[in-house]
Amino acid sequence: MFEVSLSAAYGKKQVLKGVQFSVGSGVTALLGRNGSGKSTLLHCIAGALPFTGSVRLDGEELSGLSARERAKRIGILPQILPSPDLAAEEVVGFGRSPYAARLSAHEREDVRAVMDKLGIGGLKERRVCTLSGGERQKVFLAMLLVQDTPLVLLDEPTTYMDLPFKSVFFSVLEELKEKGKTVLFVSHDLSDGIMAADHVLLLEEGAISFAGNRAECLDGRVIERAFGARRFETEGIVLFR
Amino acid sequence: MSEKKRNLIVFSGAAALLLAAAFFSLRLGSVSLSAAQFWGGMLGKEGYETYTAIFYSSRLPRVLGAVLAGIAFSQAGTLLQRVTDNPLASPSILGINAGAGFAVLLLLVCFPLAYRFLPLAAFAGALIATFLILGVARSAGMSRVVIVLAGVALSALFQAGISFLSVVDPDALASYVDFSVGGLHGVKTDDLIFPAVLILLCLTAGQLLCRKLALFCLGDTLAGSLGVSVKRVRLISLVVAAASAAAAVSFTGLIGFVGLIVPHTARTLVKGNMRGEMCLSPMLGAALLLLADLLARTLFAPTEIPVGVFTALLGVPFFLGLVLRRKRHV
Numbered sequence: 001m002f003e004v005s006l007s008a009a010y011g012k013k014q015v016l017k018g019v020q021f022s023v024g025s026g027v028t029a030l031l032g033r034n035g036s037g038k039s040t041l042l043h044c045i046a047g048a049l050p051f052t053g054s055v056r057l058d059g060e061e062l063s064g065l066s067a068r069e070r071a072k073r074i075g076i077l078p079q080i081l082p083s084p085d086l087a088a089e090e091v092v093g094f095g096r097s098p099y100a101a102r103l104s105a106h107e108r109e110d111v112r113a114v115m116d117k118l119g120i121g122g123l124k125e126r127r128v129c130t131l132s133g134g135e136r137q138k139v140f141l142a143m144l145l146v147q148d149t150p151l152v153l154l155d156e157p158t159t160y161m162d163l164p165f166k167s168v169f170f171s172v173l174e175e176l177k178e179k180g181k182t183v184l185f186v187s188h189d190l191s192d193g194i195m196a197a198d199h200v201l202l203l204e205e206g207a208i209s210f211a212g213n214r215a216e217c218l219d220g221r222v223i224e225r226a227f228g229a230r231r232f233e234t235e236g237i238v239l240f241r
Numbered sequence: 242m243s244e245k246k247r248n249l250i251v252f253s254g255a256a257a258l259l260l261a262a263a264f265f266s267l268r269l270g271s272v273s274l275s276a277a278q279f280w281g282g283m284l285g286k287e288g289y290e291t292y293t294a295i296f297y298s299s300r301l302p303r304v305l306g307a308v309l310a311g312i313a314f315s316q317a318g319t320l321l322q323r324v325t326d327n328p329l330a331s332p333s334i335l336g337i338n339a340g341a342g343f344a345v346l347l348l349l350v351c352f353p354l355a356y357r358f359l360p361l362a363a364f365a366g367a368l369i370a371t372f373l374i375l376g377v378a379r380s381a382g383m384s385r386v387v388i389v390l391a392g393v394a395l396s397a398l399f400q401a402g403i404s405f406l407s408v409v410d411p412d413a414l415a416s417y418v419d420f421s422v423g424g425l426h427g428v429k430t431d432d433l434i435f436p437a438v439l440i441l442l443c444l445t446a447g448q449l450l451c452r453k454l455a456l457f458c459l460g461d462t463l464a465g466s467l468g469v470s471v472k473r474v475r476l477i478s479l480v481v482a483a484a485s486a487a488a489a490v491s492f493t494g495l496i497g498f499v500g501l502i503v504p505h506t507a508r509t510l511v512k513g514n515m516r517g518e519m520c521l522s523p524m525l526g527a528a529l530l531l532l533a534d535l536l537a538r539t540l541f542a543p544t545e546i547p548v549g550v551f552t553a554l555l556g557v558p559f560f561l562g563l564v565l566r567r568k569r570h571v
Binding site: 043046047048066067068070071072074075076078080082084085086087090091094095097098101140147 | 458461462469
């Protein structure tokens, strides 16, 4: 069980006002309008921003852990990705850095297998700074998979993805679910967020305004209230506009 | 070419360059030593007393000084460029040069005859400047932007202090010029003991930080999510860089360029590999400073040209060549 109860501020501006939720393993979509505090919440959970409160995973308080121990439990794919002048394979291998100083032969094989699975096996030698936005997103997603943490945080992961990679990405989410991981998936794209999720959280003005399952969210009233978007169906596909 | 093979060639080349530069620095100067004079002087053979004196009282301290300063400036530059993620970072960005310069000039104004305390003043000035900057940066959460901005602002303040003191006491300014152009003239082995210990300690600390520093190129969020305590590692790295460069400034004066261009050169040659960069950068820094010093004292002997002129003349074309080559490859 993943339990969060926290508040955070930028200077005097309170951004998260007592956010409280608890979700089980599987994929949870964290939805909200721009500026609602989604990314801030994700960064607080990851330990990248200061906050007051607690973040617990299976009863263990994560906020008091050392950076290295936290890195064995929480992995994050940020929305804004860096462009290091390093080979893609080396960057993906960084995912194992919380565990050991050097990659073992077995870990090296794992790195290659994950890259192949995401369709970036051919980019191993390429410098990350020369890759497109979508390719970089695949590299850092591969790094996150190699890190293999029980809690996975994804900040707008589908932003640069083309359709073929989106289907690969959703199958990766299914695999994570099967492995019993807890995935928190921030998205401003309602279709992507709801399609992937078992549970849905809505963040409004720094607090959780709705927590429920996908079916409850899909009935339209929740989305209409939160985003002012209307639900409609065309040829069996649910859309919000 | 495989990465291992390329690294082997790069490191062998750097080691050969360093050894050759040290060998020629020991042999050549205003008095050039023949092979017999060189070996006779070095081994202290009878009949070679003059060459023994030249070797041990002049050449060897100078070579050791160049090697130590090269290691110190280049490692400081590597650390600073990594933790601030700023390709223009060098020891001067932490106010090391300006702080040392101000302290030296202040000493010369207040105690005009206290020449023997110049290295101490330079060291203290460099460290005080750095700690002032770190104080500002810490209160802003060790943000890399704040570190750079605080460094630039405090450097400007120390420069203003230098300008003020040079107007107040023009005689002190004349003595200060020697320090400000930098060089290894008159370095004695005794002057090197304390800096050598500090520089070698900093070199060890830098190697220990290596694995964590490698992750800084991913930005603070990802580095933190991979187990790096970002603020702590940044603070330790800055202190190590400052102590290393301050130790070197105390006996060389203000030598520019080494801390800026050597880390870039090393990074390009080892293609971003952090451990490779941390090992290669001190080797190249030492070789560059040895060659620059050799040219500075032999090219127009007996007149000695400021060594900073040659670190720039040797380093900049090589550095620009690498940058352009890399740009073409990208």
